[in-house]
Amino acid sequence: MKEFIVDIIGIGKTVGSVKQPNSLVAKNLNISEKEIIEKSGIKNRYIAGNESATDMAICALNEAIVDAKISKKQLEGIIVCTFSGDYLFPSEATRICKYLKINPSFAYDIKANCAGFQVGLSNGRDILLANDKYKYIAIVALTKQSPFINKYDLNSAYYFGDAASAVVLEKMKGRETGVLSSYHEISSANHELVRLRTGGSSFPFSKESLKEENSSSLYFEHMGLGVWKEVIVKLPQIINNALNDLNWKIDDISLFLMHQANMNLINYIVKKLKIPSNKTMTNVQDIGNTGDASVGTILYDAKKSGLLKKNSKIILASVGAGFVYAVTPYIVFSE
Numbered sequence: 001m002k003e004f005i006v007d008i009i010g011i012g013k014t015v016g017s018v019k020q021p022n023s024l025v026a027k028n029l030n031i032s033e034k035e036i037i038e039k040s041g042i043k044n045r046y047i048a049g050n051e052s053a054t055d056m057a058i059c060a061l062n063e064a065i066v067d068a069k070i071s072k073k074q075l076e077g078i079i080v081c082t083f084s085g086d087y088l089f090p091s092e093a094t095r096i097c098k099y100l101k102i103n104p105s106f107a108y109d110i111k112a113n114c115a116g117f118q119v120g121l122s123n124g125r126d127i128l129l130a131n132d133k134y135k136y137i138a139i140v141a142l143t144k145q146s147p148f149i150n151k152y153d154l155n156s157a158y159y160f161g162d163a164a165s166a167v168v169l170e171k172m173k174g175r176e177t178g179v180l181s182s183y184h185e186i187s188s189a190n191h192e193l194v195r196l197r198t199g200g201s202s203f204p205f206s207k208e209s210l211k212e213e214n215s216s217s218l219y220f221e222h223m224g225l226g227v228w229k230e231v232i233v234k235l236p237q238i239i240n241n242a243l244n245d246l247n248w249k250i251d252d253i254s255l256f257l258m259h260q261a262n263m264n265l266i267n268y269i270v271k272k273l274k275i276p277s278n279k280t281m282t283n284v285q286d287i288g289n290t291g292d293a294s295v296g297t298i299l300y301d302a303k304k305s306g307l308l309k310k311n312s313k314i315i316l317a318s319v320g321a322g323f324v325y326a327v328t329p330y331i332v333f334s335e
Helices: 022-029 031-039 054-067 092-098 113-130 207-211 224-246 263-270 291-304
Strands: 005-016 018-020 044-047 078-083 106-110 136-143 163-173 185-186 255-256 313-321 324-331
Touching: 005 291, 022 031, 022 263, 031 263, 054 092, 054 163, 078 092, 078 113, 078 324, 092 106, 092 136, 092 263, 106 113, 106 224, 113 136, 113 163, 113 291, 113 313, 136 291, 163 291, 185 224, 224 263, 224 313, 224 324, 255 263, 255 291, 263 313, 291 313
Parallel strands: 078 106, 078 136, 255 313
Antiparallel strands: 005 163, 018 044, 136 163, 185 324, 313 324
16 A cells, blocks of 8 residues: 555636637637537637736646645646647746746646646656655646637637646645546547647748648647547546446546536537436536646536545546547545
């Protein structure tokens, strides 16, 4: 039995400052608001106005630090989960450190898209347990994806919003609780179903590419039907595999918190796994698909709703482009 556990002691969230209702999106796409709701369940999404990706990240992180009741200088590390930092490089994590005026032992970015929050959570947990000197690590999941969305694209325009979520992790004395080891799996055969090519070394920015306003490589390319077929098979399998390995039953779980991709997908998976409706919650209808930040935003909402009770068992589940799957079991240690 392990002597130490890692728990979430602080959490923060922010969404873009500009509300983008279905009425505006539907007008751009020349479809009805009803059609958007039928296909996604999304009524609103929020996109960044004048705020930068760093502004959003710091807002969420500062709230998490205050919630954790620690000083920012007590952080030994910051892990940022994003593809949409202010620059291609240096990292968003060191940029955040610059503006917070701190120099922790480490700060770096990871990229797992919509599974980002959980991959960062798993990474932070493992670092804390492996290093005797570390006690506090912050995980920031950030998505400012609106600059990469073609507002006239039926496959992507009404799904995505901007947000940041953050948690502070603490290593503490304890047994068999806190954030447990994540279950990860990839499905690389469908690597190209969700992508953003321009800016990569095979599709570098150029005057020519920036002039090609209709070039698909400049924006999200999102093959919705292919994504659906991929996720409805794999994600329930991985959740079941994790439950079987843990010897947990559906009745043992207090909450299943999933990546907020769209309501139809969440409802399908909940029904397939026979999860009671009172054992999950959603925010995608109000803020859209917030990518890397998504699971962190719904965990935040669950905590603010008083649903993270001591010793309650939580399952976090997500899938990111590539495809990257993550299922994280979490037994709440400190409310």
